[in-house]
Amino acid sequence: MSTTTTDPVVAASHGHLPQVTEPRNPGLPLDMNWVRSVQANTSAIERRAGTIGTRRSVKKAHQAAWLLRAITCIDLTTLSGDDTARRVQRLCAKAKQPVAPAILDALGMAPITTGAVCVYHDMIPAAVEALQGTDIPIAAVSTGFPAGLSPFELRLREIEMSVEAGATEIDIVISRRHVLMGNWQALYDEMAAMRAACGDAHVKAILATGELGTLRNVARASLVCMMAGADFIKTSTGKESVNATLPVSLVMIRAIRDFYDRTGLRVGYKPAGGISKAKDAVTYLALMKEELGDRWTRPDLFRFGASSLLTDIERQLEHYVTGSYSAAYRHAVG
Numbered sequence: 070m071s072t073t074t075t076d077p078v079v080a081a082s083h084g085h086l087p088q089v090t091e092p093r094n095p096g097l098p099l100d101m102n103w104v105r106s107v108q109a110n111t112s113a114i115e116r117r118a119g120t121i122g123t124r125r126s127v128k129k130a131h132q133a134a135w136l137l138r139a140i141t142c143i144d145l146t147t148l149s150g151d152d153t154a155r156r157v158q159r160l161c162a163k164a165k166q167p168v169a170p171a172i173l174d175a176l177g178m179a180p181i182t183t184g185a186v187c188v189y190h191d192m193i194p195a196a197v198e199a200l201q202g203t204d205i206p207i208a209a210v211s212t213g214f215p216a217g218l219s220p221f222e223l224r225l226r227e228i229e230m231s232v233e234a235g236a237t238e239i240d241i242v243i244s245r246r247h248v249l250m251g252n253w254q255a256l257y258d259e260m261a262a263m264r265a266a267c268g269d270a271h272v273k274a275i276l277a278t279g280e281l282g283t284l285r286n287v288a289r290a291s292l293v294c295m296m297a298g299a300d301f302i303k304t305s306t307g308k309e310s311v312n313a314t315l316p317v318s319l320v321m322i323r324a325i326r327d328f329y330d331r332t333g334l335r336v337g338y339k340p341a342g343g344i345s346k347a348k349d350a351v352t353y354l355a356l357m358k359e360e361l362g363d364r365w366t367r368p369d370l371f372r373f374g375a376s377s378l379l380t381d382i383e384r385q386l387e388h389y390v391t392g393s394y395s396a397a398y399r400h401a402v403g
């Protein structure tokens with residue numbers, strides 16, 4: 070990204086800031102007093118969540134800047150039973166060049182990439198080949214995604230195989246039953262074992278919040294996964310009937326804030342599933358900024374898990390530059 074320009078888009082997109090990478094969360098012993106003390110006031114959370122998209126109006130250059138920032142935070146995802154190497158190649162081409170050069174030129178921006186690509190284990194080799202020569206990370210959903218109900222030893226082995234195949238980020242799914250039965254020790258042990266299996270690869274803990282019953286369970290599961298060393302906590306697989314929502318996000322983000330306040334450790338956040346509109350991306354970024362500060366709006370601490378969000382962002386950027394919208398079919402993947 071440019072280091073000299075004072076163009077408002079580049080400046081507001083923080084394109085001039087140096088890249089930094091957060092040290093990993095090493096985890097800490099399970100603290101059941103802390104876990105039991107966590108509550109969630111559902112009506113207060115829903116009230117606050119209801120105002121997030123309404124209070125801030127981001128327009129023109131600032132909107133373009135936020136959208137560019139959002140692109141750098143997308144885990145560009147394909148997670149379908151009919152995925153093929155060809156589809157993953159197209160996905161990776163899009164990750165390398167998510168915005169047409171003419172649009173970037175008009176905005177005064179140097180090339181950007183998405184935060185990562187996110188694929189099933191079997192698609193890792195295709196992604197490795199397609200992303201050669203880039204530093205775009207490959208995230209793999211391992212551990213029997215999306216239900217996470219295959220034998221535990223197989224789930225750990227799947228992580229190891231994904232890392233061996235070239236994934237540097239592993240999105241694991243937790244056992245929802247541990248949360249629903251209040252078995253926090255089992256959740257902690259599972260998460261700690263999965264983190265260990267990841268080795269140097271970063272681990273994102275998918276909570277599948279739509280299946281956890283209550284916001285208090287979401288808050289406690291977030292905390293336990295962070296205690297067990299999660300680098301990121303992630304809402305959903307995208308396959309539950311309810312995926313990322315603002316109330317759930319608020320709960321998870323506040324758990325991250327509480328964890329940081331008490332330990333000084335920064336854990337990342339990844340809302341995923343059903344986020345497909347540019348406007349929603351800006352709302353999420355605003356939420357991160359308001360609740361956690363600017364530091365959590367960079368790709369090492371914030372990602373969107375999304376398969377189609379990029380399409381809408383591209384269309385909005387094109388509209389900002391040219392005054393007209395392109396058809397969605399012109400942005401085939403993303």
Ligand SMILES: O=C[C@H](O)COP(=O)(O)O
Nearest residue numbers: 307341342343374375376
């Ligand atoms: O983790 C990513 C999600 O599976 C993507 O969900 P989506 O297809 O609703 O954007």
